[in-house]
Amino acid sequence: MGSSQRMNVDKDRRDILKILIGTSVSLGLGGITVPLVGALIGGKANLVKPSPYGHIEVMLCEDPPRCPDDFSVTVSEIRNASAEGRPLFRLIKKGTMAIPTVFGIVKIDQREYPVAYNIVCTHFGCPVNQSGPADNMVGFFCPCHGSSFSIDRDPASPTFLAALRIAGPAPRPLRPVKVVAARGGELLEPGAPLLDGDVIYAVKAYV
Numbered sequence: 001m002g003s004s005q006r007m008n009v010d011k012d013r014r015d016i017l018k019i020l021i022g023t024s025v026s027l028g029l030g031g032i033t034v035p036l037v038g039a040l041i042g043g044k045a046n047l048v049k050p051s052p053y054g055h056i057e058v059m060l061c062e063d064p065p066r067c068p069d070d071f072s073v074t075v076s077e078i079r080n081a082s083a084e085g086r087p088l089f090r091l092i093k094k095g096t097m098a099i100p101t102v103f104g105i106v107k108i109d110q111r112e113y114p115v116a117y118n119i120v121c122t123h124f125g126c127p128v129n130q131s132g133p134a135d136n137m138v139g140f141f142c143p144c145h146g147s148s149f150s151i152d153r154d155p156a157s158p159t160f161l162a163a164l165r166i167a168g169p170a171p172r173p174l175r176p177v178k179v180v181a182a183r184g185g186e187l188l189e190p191g192a193p194l195l196d197g198d199v200i201y202a203v204k205a206y207v
Contacts, residue, residue, distance in 0.1 A: 007169065009119075010157040010198065014062065014205065015207050016095070016131050018053060025071065031071045038155040039070055042070040044145055052064060053207065055175055055206040056207050057142065057204065057205075057206055058097060058099070058204065058205045058206070058207060059203075060092065060094055060202050060203055060204060060205055061201060061202070062202050062203070064180050064182060064187065065182035065185050065186075065187065065200040065201060066125075066133050067175065067201045067202075070092065070093065070200065071201060071202045072199050072200060072201045073090060073103050073199070073200050073202075074196070074198065074199055074200070075105070075114070075181075075194045075195060075196050075197070075198045075199075075200065077103075078103055078104060078105055078114075078200070079105075079135070079196065081134075082104075082105075082134040082135040083134075084134075085129045086101070086134065087102045087104055087134065088102065088103045088104065088118075089101070089102055089103075090102075090202075092195070092202055094205075097207065098187070099177065099205045099207055100118065100119050100120060100127065101117065101118060101119065101129065101177050101202065102118050102119050103115070103116045103179070104130070104137035105135070105136065105137060105150055105194065105201060106136065106137050106138075106153065106161060107135075107136045108191075109156070110154060110193075111191035111192075111193075112134055112148075112191065112192070112193055112194045113153070113190060113191055114179050114180075114181050114200045115137060115159060115161055115174070116175060116177035116178075116200070116202055117140070117163050117174045117175065117176055117177065118136055118174060118175040118176070118177060118186050118205060118206060119140070119174070120173060120175070120207075121144065121145075121147055121158070121168045121170055121174075122143065122147075122165070122174065122175065123144075123145055123147050123168065123169050123170040123171065124144060124145060124172070126143065126144035126145070127150065127172065128140040128141060128142045128143075128147075129141050129142075129143060134179055136183065137151060138150065138151055138153075139151055139163065139166075140174060141164060142168065142170065144160050145168060145169055145170075146167065146168040146169075147165060147167065147168030147169060147170035148165070148167055148168055149163040149164060149166065149169040149170070149173065149174050150163070150164055151163050151164075152164055153166065155191075157174075159177035161176075162176065163176070163199070169204060175205070175206040176205075176207075177202050177204070177205045178202070178203050178205070179200050179201060180200075180201050180203055181194060181198050181199070181200050181201075182199050182201065183195065183197070183198045184188075184200065193206050195200060
């Protein structure tokens, strides 16, 4: 990797770490404060609501592909980042919330599934690193306390594409960011082959 590429990766990680410093402090307050804050925000701003499995659900865009550009990336951006040996990070902002997100593509047989995850470890709020090949997302590893997450690659599974904890102290899977793919303004079927010009929209997140 060249010096300019390393500088880009370092800048991405510095930007992510800035927001994660605050996130880690918040997560350290425990499982009570996050739902409470979410309920308060949701009641006043209609941005979030508690989800049935303990996270706060944040609706980013209800009408893809007419989502704001801030909530989308192109397939070519994901592939260019992968060619440089790095994941594609974005800091998704909604109201007063900022969600550090990694986008990627999971390849299974001849099918391609765009995915995105909140990179905050569910144990103590550290940023996780992608594990496995850069161009085919398979899992994540937390450098702080050793938790590992593996993406469920079984299309018949109810947890398909979830980043499940397989080792370490993390109590839950990584929080997903739900995405859809579109081409020319039309949504694509899950698993359809992706072209460089296709756009991946983040429509819902969990924090």
